Amino acid sequence: xxxxxxxxxxxxxxxxxxxxxxxxxxxxxxxxxxxxxxxxxxxxxxxxxxxxxxxxxxxxxxxxxxxxxxxxxxxxxxxxxxxxxxxxxxxxxxxxxxxxxxxxxxxxxxxxxxxxxxxxxxxxxxxxxxxxxxxxxxxxxxxxxxxxxxxxxxxxxxxxxxxxxxxxxxxxxxxxxxxxxxxxxxxxxxxxxxxxxxxxxxxxxxxxxxxxxxxxxxxxxxxxxxxxxxxxxxxxxxxxxxxxxxxxxxxxxxxxxxxxxxxxxxxxxxxxxxxxxxxxxxxxxxxxxxxxxxxxxxxxxxxxxxxxxxxxxxxxxxxxxxxxxxxxxxxxxxxxxxxxxxxxxxxxxxxxxxxxxxxxxxxxxxxxxxxxxxxxxxxxxxxxxxxx
Amino acid sequence: xxxxxxxxxxxxxxxxxxxxxxxxxxxxxxxxxxxxxxxxxxxxxxxxxxxxxxxxxxxxxxxxxxxxxxxxxxxxxxxxxxxxxxxxxxxxxxxxxxxxxxxxxxxxxxxxxxxxxxxxxxxxxxxxxxxxxxxxxxxxxxxxxxxxxxxxxxxxxxxxxxxxxxxxxxxxxxxxxxxxxxxxxxxxxxxxxxxxxxxxxxxxxxxxxxxxxxxxxxxxxxxxxxxxxxxxxxxxxxxxxxxxxxxxxxxxxxxxxxxxxxxxxxxxxxxxxxxxxxxxxxxxxxxxxxxxxxxxxxxxxxxxxxxxxxxxxxxxxxxxxxxxxxxxxxxxxxxxxxxxxxxxxxxxxxxxxxxxxxxxxxxxxxxxxxxxxxxxxxxxxxxxxxxx
Numbered sequence: 001x002x003x004x005x006x007x008x009x010x011x012x013x014x015x016x017x018x019x020x021x022x023x024x025x026x027x028x029x030x031x032x033x034x035x036x037x038x039x040x041x042x043x044x045x046x047x048x049x050x051x052x053x054x055x056x057x058x059x060x061x062x063x064x065x066x067x068x069x070x071x072x073x074x075x076x077x078x079x080x081x082x083x084x085x086x087x088x089x090x091x092x093x094x095x096x097x098x099x100x101x102x103x104x105x106x107x108x109x110x111x112x113x114x115x116x117x118x119x120x121x122x123x124x125x126x127x128x129x130x131x132x133x134x135x136x137x138x139x140x141x142x143x144x145x146x147x148x149x150x151x152x153x154x155x156x157x158x159x160x161x162x163x164x165x166x167x168x169x170x171x172x173x174x175x176x177x178x179x180x181x182x183x184x185x186x187x188x189x190x191x192x193x194x195x196x197x198x199x200x201x202x203x204x205x206x207x208x209x210x211x212x213x214x215x216x217x218x219x220x221x222x223x224x225x226x227x228x229x230x231x232x233x234x235x236x237x238x239x240x241x242x243x244x245x246x247x248x249x250x251x252x253x254x255x256x257x258x259x260x261x262x263x264x265x266x267x268x269x270x271x272x273x274x275x276x277x278x279x280x281x282x283x284x285x286x287x288x289x290x291x292x293x294x295x296x297x298x299x300x301x302x303x304x305x306x307x308x309x310x311x312x313x314x315x316x317x318x319x320x321x322x323x324x325x326x327x328x329x330x331x332x333x334x335x336x337x338x339x340x341x342x343x344x345x346x347x348x349x350x351x352x353x354x355x356x357x358x359x360x361x362x363x364x365x366x367x368x369x370x371x372x373x374x375x376x377x378x379x380x381x382x383x384x385x386x387x388x
Numbered sequence: 389x390x391x392x393x394x395x396x397x398x399x400x401x402x403x404x405x406x407x408x409x410x411x412x413x414x415x416x417x418x419x420x421x422x423x424x425x426x427x428x429x430x431x432x433x434x435x436x437x438x439x440x441x442x443x444x445x446x447x448x449x450x451x452x453x454x455x456x457x458x459x460x461x462x463x464x465x466x467x468x469x470x471x472x473x474x475x476x477x478x479x480x481x482x483x484x485x486x487x488x489x490x491x492x493x494x495x496x497x498x499x500x501x502x503x504x505x506x507x508x509x510x511x512x513x514x515x516x517x518x519x520x521x522x523x524x525x526x527x528x529x530x531x532x533x534x535x536x537x538x539x540x541x542x543x544x545x546x547x548x549x550x551x552x553x554x555x556x557x558x559x560x561x562x563x564x565x566x567x568x569x570x571x572x573x574x575x576x577x578x579x580x581x582x583x584x585x586x587x588x589x590x591x592x593x594x595x596x597x598x599x600x601x602x603x604x605x606x607x608x609x610x611x612x613x614x615x616x617x618x619x620x621x622x623x624x625x626x627x628x629x630x631x632x633x634x635x636x637x638x639x640x641x642x643x644x645x646x647x648x649x650x651x652x653x654x655x656x657x658x659x660x661x662x663x664x665x666x667x668x669x670x671x672x673x674x675x676x677x678x679x680x681x682x683x684x685x686x687x688x689x690x691x692x693x694x695x696x697x698x699x700x701x702x703x704x705x706x707x708x709x710x711x712x713x714x715x716x717x718x719x720x721x722x723x724x725x726x727x728x729x730x731x732x733x734x735x736x737x738x739x740x741x742x743x744x745x746x747x748x749x750x751x752x753x754x755x756x757x758x759x760x761x762x763x764x765x766x767x768x769x770x771x772x773x774x775x776x
Contacts, residue, residue, distance in 0.1 A: 001630045003403025008396070014646070015391025209627040212611040212635050219603030226599060239597040242389045246647070247600050258402070259634070314705075 001209040001259040008253050010146045011172050014246065018176045019050060019136060023058035025172040029132040030090025034083055035064040036104040037095045042138065045182050051095060051136065063087045065107070068096065071153040071160065071274050071281070072103035074118045081110030081117060084131060092131050097191075098142025098281075101135050105150035105168045108133050121152050121161050133170040138179045140245040141191030141282060143198060143252030145173040153275060159362070160275035175249070177241035185232045189339030190282030192228035192244060196221060196335075197266050197285040198251040204296075204304055205262030206372030213260050218311030220256070223247045225312060225335050232339045265375055266292055268366035269383065272359035279348045286341045287348070290333040291386045296373040297325050305329065345387045356384045389597040389647040396641050398534045399560050402634065406564045407438060407524060411446035413560040417520040418478025422471055423452040424492040425483045430526065433570050439483060439524065451475045453495070456484065459541040459548065459662050459669070460491035462506045469498030469505060472519060480519050485579075486530025486669075489523050493538035493556045496521050509540050509549050521558040526567045528633040529579030529670060531586060531640035533561040541663060547750070548663035563637070565629035573620045577727030578670030580616035580632060584609060584723075585654050585673040586639040592684075592692055593650030594760030601648050606699030608644070611635045613700060617726045653763055654680055656754035657771065660747035667736045674724040675731055679774045681717045684761040685710075693717065733775045744772045 013021045026033060033055060042048040055062050065080045083089065084107060092111075094104035108130040110117040120126045135145045144150070150163040183191070203217045223243050231240040250256070266288050273284040297305060302321050309315035309328030319327065333343065342348065360380035368375035375383070401409045414421060421443060430436040443450050453468045471477065472495060480499075482492035496518040498505040508514045523533045532538070538551040571579070591605045611631050619628040638644070654676050661672040685693060690709050697703035697716030707715065721731065730736065748768035756763035763771070 001403070001627060001634075003406065006400040006402060012394040014394060015389070018391070209630065211614060211627070212608065212631045212638075215607030215610050216604050219607045220600065222603050223600040239389060239599070242597065242647070243600045246389075250600075259630070317702075 002207060002261060004258045004261070006254070006258050008146065008169070008255065009171070010169050010253070012146065012175055012249070013172065014175045016176060016178055018174045019054065022051065022054050022134070022136070022174060023060060025134050026055070026060055026091050026093070027058070029171065031060050032088055032090045033060055033062045033093045034080065034087070034089040034107070035062050035093050035095060036068060036080060036100055036107065037064070037066050038068045038070070038100050041182065042095050045179070047095065047136070047138070047179060063089065068100045068103045070099050071278055072099045072106070074106070074116070074121065074152050074154050077103050077106035077110055077117045077152060080104070080107030081113070084111035089131060092133050093136070094133070095136040095138065097137070097139030098144040101137070101144035101170070102142070102150040102152065104133060104135070105130070105144070106152050106163055109163060109165070109167065117152070118154055121163055124164055127163060127165050127167065130167040133168070135170045135173045136179070137173060137175050137245070139183050139187060139191055140180055140241070140248040141194045143195070143248050145170060145175065146249040146253040148254070149252070151271070158275045160271040175245050177238055177245050180241045180245060181236045183235065185235070185340060188231050188235070189228065189336070189341050190280045190286070191248070192224050192231070192282070192339060193286035193289070193336055193341060194282035195244065195248045195251045196224045197289055199256065200289065201264040201266060202257045202260055202262070203308065204301065204372065205260060206304070207260040207262060210260045213256050213258070214307065215311065217256050218308070220247050220251055221312045228335065229338045263367040263371050265368050265371040268363045268368045269380055271366065272362050273345070273350070275362070276355050276359055277348070277350050279350070283341055283348055286336040287343055287345060287387050288383065290329050290343070291383055293329045293332065295379070295383055295386070297329070298373070301373060345384070350388070353385065353388060356381050360384065390595060390649060392646045392649070394642070394646050396534065396557070396643065398557050398641070400534065400563055400637070401560065402563045404564060404566055406562045407442065410439065410442050410522070410524070410562060411448060413522050414443070414448055414479050414481070415446070417559065419448050420476055420478045421448055421450045421481050422468065422475070422477040422495070423450050423481050423483060424456060424468060424488055424495065425452070425454050426456045426458070426488050429570065430483050433567070435483065435524070435526065435567060451477065456488045456491045458487050459666055460487045460494070462494070462504070462509065462540050462542050465491050465494035465498055465505045465540060468492070468495030469501070472499035477519060480521050481524070482521070483524040483526065485525070485527030486532040489525070489532035490530070490538040490540065492521060492523070493518070493532070494540050494551055497551060497553070497555065505540070506542055509551055512552055515551060515553050515555065518555040521556070523558045523561045524567070525561060525563050525633070527571050527575060527579055528568055528629070528636040529582045531583070531636050533558060533563065534637040534641040536642070537640070539659070546663045548659040563633050565626055565633050568629045568633060569624045571623065573623070573728060576619050576623070577616065577724070577729050578668045578674070579636070580612050580619070580670070580727060581674035581677070581724055581729060582670035583632070583636045583639045584612045585677055587644065588677065589652040589654060590645045590648055590650070591696065592689065592760065593648060594692070595648040595650060598648045601644055601646070602695065603699065605644050606696070608635050608639055609700045613723050616723065620727045651755040651759050653756050653759040656751045656756045657768055659754065660750050661733070661738070663750070664743050664747055665736070665738050667738070671729055671736055674729045675733060675736070675775050676771065678717050678721040678731070679771055681720065683767070683771055683774070685713050685717070686761070689761060733772070738776070741773065741776060744769050748772065
């Protein structure tokens with residue numbers, strides 16, 4: 001186990017009716033709020049009206065920025081930061097899924113930066129502080145409601161990169177599983193794949209001596225395997241939505257990587273798919289994951305796959321180790337397929353291999369060569385090819 | 389799953405050499421420290437000298453209170469609070485195990501209370517604030533380094549009761565697994581039993597819809613089952629000590645009971661053993677646990693025991709459910725025995741049953757009747773009898 005410093009400051013109000021606490025949370029920091037959201041789904045579900053009424057009834061001023069994209073653009077974040085400066089905003093309040101929260105994080109940091117937020121994305125050290133963030137989550141997936149990351153896209157340069165800093169931990173997150181009832185099957189499936197991959201990136205990173213963390217990760221993965229398909233079929237199953245929602249937060253808030261930090265190969269590769277083709281992040285991960293597993297299965301990794309198969313899928317300890325590993329990988333693929341996710345890049349609109357080389361170069365630049373099984377440019381290209 | 393509010397503010401520096409960060413942590417709150425510790429073990433291991441040098445080198449004033457008892461007395465806590473008031477203490481720094489930290493918590497709260505700390509123990513609402521606590525842990529067991537509880541004994545009245553409040557979360561805890569190398573086998577075993585029971589109290593409380601929490605608890609329990617016996621036999625096994633140490637914190641810091649809160653029957657019963665006979669808390673729990681399990685095994689609980697057996701001990705899903713439950717309970721007993729713990733009250737110095745009735749009354753007063761399987765006075769007496 002590695003040495004580590006643990007500190008997760010985000011406070012969470014979880015459950016039915018949790019939004020009632022919003023005014024109390026806001027007033028801890030001020031009375032001027034920027035609401036950030038994406039399309040109109042929060043208006044259709046009534047959540048928008050609920051929030052507006054709570055703010056108005058409590059004398060809290062609100063500006064708003066809508067239209068945040070699924071892979072949020074730096075241009076949108078810059079717009080939000082401008083509003084914060086002009087309107088003296090004290091709290092940034094994203095209502096939505098990971099993209100909306102990621103955009104709000106960039107806005108919260110951008111409020112203290114004179115210049116293009118993309119400068120900060122490229123050099124995180126320029127980010128020194130951020131406005132307090134209070135999030136209302138409507139999609140269990142990225143874990144942005146309880147983590148330090150913000151992934152921002154620059155469509156001019158085809159880059160998707162991250163802001164990463166302690167100041168980006170939301171102060172409060174409001175998690176009501178009922179707000180995810182309206183999430184369509186495809187987004188539920190993609191979100192679940194995203195959660196699972198966050199855990200796998202840590203689980204398979206080769207750090208030893210982390211028995212406790214590994215067993216906890218198996219528990220989180222089992223939860224996804226159990227409830228992902230249920231939530232896809234029965235969107236108003238409260239326990240399914242609640243378990244997935246809380247699992248999403250703990251998959252990436254920093255806890256499981258305590259003692260087990262390391263680079264994330266699948267995300268480094270998937271961010272290129274999103275950056276070049278604007279695909280749904282979780283679906284891209286679902287396609288990459290089993291292929292990456294097969295590609296990295298070797299004498300150095302096989303025992304991890306055996307543990308994974310036993311701990312998550314209950315595979316028999318009697319199986320020969322490579323057989324167990326292969327079954328575990330196949331079962332992973334089957335979970336994604338059971339949620340209706342297709343398993344090729346072609347199926348998500350990537351029609352030729354012309355950009356694989358430049359995408360592979362960017363994945364390598366994002367750190368794939370320092371992973372437990374190093375992935376050089378030709379390895380990444382081969383993985384993209386096998387996914388095609 | 390129940391609604392909940394999550395907030396665990398304690399920051400943890402974990403690993404070899406973690407104590408180096410102490411001066412930085414102290415200075416966040418002040419420069420006047422009360423060191424609290426028990427017997428001389430921290431002097432024998434050199435930890436005491438290390439801490440004194442770090443404080444002196446950084447111009448941090450330190451008073452000290454030594455001699456904290458294994459079941460810390462309210463009289464000792466009162467002494468500490470008096471020092472805080474007289475010396476203008478700004479940070480309370482316990483170095484030791486759960487008893488020392490519990491005592492330090494009572495001191496930290498007592499520093500702001502004019503009167504006997506026992507008043508606050510009996511009426512927690514009298515506790516409004518506390519001095520900042522920074523803990524250095526030398527025993528993986530109670531989880532006091534990351535929780536809100538302080539258990540204090542009053543030997544005049546034979547009462548062992550708890551302070552419980554958000555202000556008691558330590559600000560920082562320093563967890564270096566090497567500091568637990570010198571913990572004797574008996575304390576290691578008792579500590580592991582304590583950790584396990586903290587998890588079981590939540591696992592078996594009957595709240596439904598908490599699949600994720602249940603799987604995580606099984607992971608934490610597996611860690612104890614795996615590493616408890618190893619740490620007993622090979623005290624300087626770093627991974628065993630590290631995994632037990634981090635598991636101890638997460639067994640009780642509030643995370644696993646999010647969505648699954650409920651009363652704790654075994655602790656309510658064990659606190660009577662400690663209060664009347666000053667027994668080692670974890671050993672008392674180890675004796676009570678399997679008997680309590682057998683006593684509460686019924687149609688309402690059997691499925692929980694089956695999950696427990698499969699999730700923690702890998703029992704076959706093919707077993708008939710009561711057979712699986714009984715095997716799971718037997719395996720629990722075997723874990724304690726494998727660590728050298730005896731399994732009767734007689735073996736820990738309780739020579740007759742004369743106090744069982746009054747002890748049962750106090751256990752009931754501590755809440756056993758509101759547990760998932762309610763334990764009335766006659767039930768508690770019967771459990772004590774079967775443990776005898």
